[in-house]
Amino acid sequence: MAKITLDNLAHSYLPNPASEDDYALKELNHDWDDGAAYALLGSSGCGKSTLLNIISGLLHPSQGRILFDGQDVTHAPTAERNIAQVFQFPVVYDTMTVRDNLAFPLRNRGRDEAYVAERVQEIARMIGMEDMLSRKARGLTADSKQKISLGRGMVRKDVNALLFDEPLTVIDPHMKWELRTQLKKLHHDFGHTMIYVTHDQTEALTFADKVVVMYDGRVVQIGTPEELFERPEHTFVGYFIGSPGMNVFPARVEGDTAYIDGSEVKLAGGYAAIDGKVEIGVRPEFARLSQTDGLPVRVHRVEDIGRHKIIRAEVLGHDINILADEDEHVSADMNRVTFDASHVNVYANDWRVAPTGEAA
Amino acid sequence: MEKTVNQKAWFLVLPVLLLVAFSAVIPLMTVVNYSVQDTFGNNQFFWAGLEWFSEMLDSDRMWDALGRQLMFSCIILAIEVPLGIFVALNMPKSGVWSSLCLVLMSLPLLIPWNVVGTIWQIFGRVDIGLLGYTLDALGIDYNYTQDTLAAWITIVVMDVWHWTSLVALLAFAGLKSIPDAYYQAAKIDQASRWKVFRYIELPKMTGVLMIAILLRFMDSFMIYTEPFVVTGGGPGNATTLLSIDLVKMALGQFDLGPAAAFSLMYFLVILLISWVFYTVMTTLDKREG
């Protein structure tokens, strides 16, 4: 187990990057705490796989250093880093039995057979494959194979970190539940440092203590699921986390009031003068239809999705999504919308602005 | 998948059926016809029953030829398969060099058999051939027309030169289909180069290698032109392989009956071996699936 430090790290796939746009991964400083579970979340092409490959040593960064427990491993080869990785597609050694697959990393490191046998048994119990140990890996289902990859990653007790690269992509939906659950439990029981790359918010939020949201080669927010939901630091986080994503409106902010095209929206705190593109963001969960109060709204359609309703509407010329409870009645005369002031966030050039008095 | 049924499609197959009938079935029947009769010229034929078959089975000549044939096929497989894999493993995986390699390696495959034979026939000659002359100049006693071993080495090397590319290309295709993740996982597992080959590369190549072995075996088992051009089956009968012997018997000595019986048995042997290969391959496939 180790603390992983990224020091001034950046990477470009071009030989001579000229501008910031040429970087697939923009400059980054971060400590990954020992024993914590992180998720790297973002859409495809945001740089999350680049970052993972730099940590695993499959890629050497064009700038900066990477340290494991304070020791510089920037140029160390993968084999020396003592990490384990689970890939998008299950990697198993087809001709070997499940037992030999699990024993492979230990035998390669010359551990004695008694220890290997004991460890393999232990891991097989953890991943629930004790009764399949003598079977050939070929012909097993994708989720069993992925469990073997996972087990192979955990069989060494001394790994510095376990890395996952979208490991549930090829797994059947109903099996995803089970594997996700199992992963979480394994982290709970063994406390490895884990880094999990995904584009699926449920996977990320479920798995991780801290979610690292990436956008366009940059880390836009690192936070707990609650923080990402309630205080998105960047409009992208607001959009990406939650379904539907956060509503964003261009606005003018003066003190504790925002104005959308001149209409007033109350804010929870006061704000100093803000430069640049100013917007306010409200999650659909914190918007509510009303007959009497708030901004005028035109409802386009109400989608009943069972446990709640999504109201697709237009407020002052901007599209808005509003969530209503399953048993909440939406009547035709509800032509106004109110926002929960404590959940209205203010953004300048897409980055959140803290109200005066909020601890940074 | 079920489709809407009508019978029109059969007409589309008809030309091929006719072609196969004329090119294969009728000649085969002619051979069957010869194999059970005897002739003394003048188109007079006498019923001979299975006499030719039993004669051929008792003749040392056929068994010797079969022995030589099996030895030849086994030797070239034993060389070409490992060599082909070795070449494939060491080929550049992508880029210009990879394409260049592929083109260079395809070249021998495009040369007609008799040309290959002629090339080696001249190449190996002690008087004007580069190889033969060089070896002779180095004091090595090499003469494929006189020495059995030299003759064998020549035809084996020729076949290896001609066909190793095929095995290499097939193995290369197998290697290319292995996702990068496997190699990365192996690095992480600290697997040695040998283990990467043994547990990742070889299993992924099994399918194409089976095809390569089948193709090379069948082809070498029926080989005629190349060794015939180089050695003519000599010295003595040292390189008289099955097909060379067959042609000698049928056209050289005009023993149509025994030759026909011989070729039918030859045909059955090839059919049998193909069947064995086919069965082995399909069961392998099933095991993988």
Add this chain to the structure above:
Amino acid sequence: MTLELRNVSKVVEGQTHIHPTDLTLEKGTMNVLLGPTLSGKTSLMRLMAGLDTPATGQIFWQGEDVTGMRVQDRKVAMVYQQFINYPSMTVYDNIASPMRLLGIDKSEIDRRVRENAELMKLTTMLDRKPLELSGGQQQRCALARALVKNAGLVLLDEPLANLDYKLREELRVEIPKIFEASGAIFVYATTEPEEALLLGGNTAALWEGRVTQFGLTPQVYRQPADATTARVFSDPPMNFVQIAKTGSSLSFGDGRTVPASGKLSELPDGRYSAGFRPNHLEITQHVADAVPFNTTLTVTELTGSETFVHLDHHGERWVGLVHGVHDLSIGADLTVWLDPRHIYIFGEDGKLIAPAAYALAA
């Protein structure tokens, strides 16, 4: 335009993939085939398209028997889970290709390509090749090609399954709009209940090759005809608890009894299976007459705004979906609450006896 399946079934190598099915799809409707993997969605679609011949039964298109007709002669378009486009053609040529096969004249082709490209937000990408596009754009290109034919029947086989979830969210909103503009019969296969609800229209719930229920989507959702449909049309699946009614009290198998109220009081005495959706479980007492259950928390999972709680209730595995992000400790005892108005009553044979009270009101 209607598509009618009469007693249609499909058997492959002695295995029944589709049990005899009757289904009528009306002109201009969106029809969702909802079921887990291997429940027969694709088999049923292939029968509708004419790609497969049914083992029994007939298929009628506008009243005409088209059972044996080739797929080329039917007005059918299909979109698959994989993004299938011609890689060497531009987006424009991809969209135009089905019309060129029909020999439609150039100006008309151009007009329709541009119209559909506009609808699919592909106008700026018409000159590009499919592989230069993102997954979502590639699938929109495939959708445009399917729509441009003006086919009367458009079959979509899990078209969004291979996309990032945010793109999926966007296209889910767009597809009903496109559908409204086209007037064709849409058939849309999905494994996800939420997708079915978002698309609206009608839903056929499928389970092991049988259509368990067909009707208006919200109605199938709120009033499932049997426990199987309820299970299929709920993600995570509906939870069940065995109950017994004697006189005016209900017992929940854990030794507790509660007075039967409302609809439940009208049930004859006997044993029943009570079902309730994960989102109706609460971790606080939200209404006065809520029924408490003592459970053990086995796992929690978080979506952006909600928490899944996996519970063990005396050996039964339940899942609850509660609002907000909760940090609960695994392995702890947790009391969960259920409003009796959210309980569905199924008989021992699985048939619905009484829908939940709230469902009748909604």
